[in-house]
Amino acid sequence: MAAENWNTKQFEKAIQGEKPVLVDFWAPWCVYCRRIAAAYEKVAEEYADQLTAGKINIDEEAQLADREGVDTIPTLTIYRNGKALGSIIAPGSKAKIDEFIRETLGE
Amino acid sequence: MNHIYDMLIVGGGPGGYTAALYAARAGLEAVVLEKLSAGGQMALTEQIDNYPGFEDGVDGFTLAEKMQAQAERFGAKTELAEVLSLDLRSDPKIAETSEGTFYGKTVVLATGATPRELGVPMERELAGHGVHYCAACDGMFYKGKTVAVVGGGDTAAADALLLRRVAKKVLLIHRRDTLRATKIYHEPLMQAENVEFHWNSVVTQLLHDGKFTGVRIRDVFTGKETDLPCDGVFVSVGRRPATELAAGQLNLNEGGYVIAGESTGTNLPGVYAVGDVRTKPLRQVVTAVADGAVAVHEVQRYLAGG
Numbered sequence: 030m031a032a033e034n035w036n037t038k039q040f041e042k043a044i045q046g047e048k049p050v051l052v053d054f055w056a057p058w059c060v061y062c063r064r065i066a067a068a069y070e071k072v073a074e075e076y077a078d079q080l081t082a083g084k085i086n087i088d089e090e091a092q093l094a095d096r097e098g099v100d101t102i103p104t105l106t107i108y109r110n111g112k113a114l115g116s117i118i119a120p121g122s123k124a125k126i127d128e129f130i131r132e133t134l135g136e
Numbered sequence: 137m138n139h140i141y142d143m144l145i146v147g148g149g150p151g152g153y154t155a156a157l158y159a160a161r162a163g164l165e166a167v168v169l170e171k172l173s174a175g176g177q178m179a180l181t182e183q184i185d186n187y188p189g190f191e192d193g194v195d196g197f198t199l200a201e202k203m204q205a206q207a208e209r210f211g212a213k214t215e216l217a218e219v220l221s222l223d224l225r226s227d228p229k230i231a232e233t234s235e236g237t238f239y240g241k242t243v244v245l246a247t248g249a250t251p252r253e254l255g256v257p258m259e260r261e262l263a264g265h266g267v268h269y270c271a272a273c274d275g276m277f278y279k280g281k282t283v284a285v286v287g288g289g290d291t292a293a294a295d296a297l298l299l300r301r302v303a304k305k306v307l308l309i310h311r312r313d314t315l316r317a318t319k320i321y322h323e324p325l326m327q328a329e330n331v332e333f334h335w336n337s338v339v340t341q342l343l344h345d346g347k348f349t350g351v352r353i354r355d356v357f358t359g360k361e362t363d364l365p366c367d368g369v370f371v372s373v374g375r376r377p378a379t380e381l382a383a384g385q386l387n388l389n390e391g392g393y394v395i396a397g398e399s400t401g402t403n404l405p406g407v408y409a410v411g412d413v414r415t416k417p418l419r420q421v422v423t424a425v426a427d428g429a430v431a432v433h434e435v436q437r438y439l440a441g442g
Contacts, residue, residue, distance in 0.1 A: 058265075059261075060179075060180055060182065060197065060263065060264040060265070061180070061260060061261065061263065061264075063173075063179075063197050064172055064173045064175070064179055064180070064197070065172065065173070066173070067173050067216070068172055068173065068216050071216055101258065101261045102261065118261075119260045119261060121171070121172065122171035122172050122218045122234070123171060123172060123216040123217075123218070123234070124171060124217075124218035124234035125218075127234065
């Protein structure tokens with residue numbers, strides 16, 4: 030399932046659960062965000078049974094990005110039970126995203 | 137038995153995807169092993185104006201996506217795999233990757249080169265938005281503005297000379313007190329009224345308030361820091377060919393580039409080097425795509441036992 034763009038309300042609902050949630054904070058003008066987009070979709074698909082993946086456009090949800098301490102994009106953050114478990118900024122490869130997920134979920 | 141591709145293409149830049157296109161059209165089974173996304177260096181270039189066929193220019197990411205789609209239309213495959221090691225001498229040749237092991241009768245090395253970075257915070261995020269690595273590509277955005285150039289070699293000097301004609305003012309920042317660049321560059325630079333030198337200085341920070349606003353430099357002797365407001369900075373501190381995977385197998389020159397001529401053939405049979413990674417006089421998208429086509433021509437001969 031493709032990662033959907035969430036607004037703040039959808040984000041807040043999504044991260045409350047037991048199932049981990051992976052969020053990509055991005056913006057349309059961010060060149061590097063475009064570069065990771067295909068890898069992010071692939072990851073969302075591959076880890077679909079372990080986590081739910083979504084995206085936050087920080088131009089549209091500026092307050093949320095601020096509150097979550099996102100000052101650099103792309104930032105990928107994993108949440109569970111309403112808490113952020115870890116983040117990675119501007120990963121250099123799909124393998125780096127895989128590694129981040131595995132480490133954060135403690136596998 | 138493991139699947140053996142006709143061609144493993146390492147790297148999904150313009151050279152890699154042109155090789156994939158030509159291979160697929162020649163009926164060869166090719167896979168591009170790319171760690172992140174198509175395009176390589178050009179994916180971070182906002183506007184490419186020197187690639188023929190796009191009269192209004194084209195952004196690098198879009199051009200990369202088009203090259204990928206074009207190759208895939210004819211059956212080329214892409215794996216988002218980071219290659220961890222290559223065995224170029226074995227038969228078949230072996231690529232160990234983050235997505236498993238791949239085997240190929242031939243290997244086209246299209247790993248490119250990356251501009252050396254300043255290594256300061258926010259550099260990657262501001263790339264393409266105030267921070268640039270190619271004056272010939274991105275200089276035109278700074279018409280009538282103030283830009284900084286970091287570096288003291290030939291590339292930096294050439295960049296400063298180019299930008300001096302475009303920009304209102306050029307700040308040349310170099311960590312030594314003289315340029316390392318070839319003498320022919322010195323005179324015109326010294327005489328240019330709109331070039332301001334900042335010797336013995338290194339960039340310690342990129343200044344930004346949502347967008348790029350300038351650089352902070354430090355005097356290497358006194359330690360004194362100064363903020364230089366400018367609209368953009370061009371980092372010209374050299375390029376690093378991505379040849380780690382080939383180390384000890386392919387012959388490299390002193391700059392680390394794979395020694396390969398117009399035929400793209402290397403010292404190992406069945407191994408070809410295309411694009412920025414090989415020794416060549418001009419590293420551009422147009423020369424990379426030409427290499428990709430030539431490599432497939434050579435691969436066909438090799439596979440035919442010629």
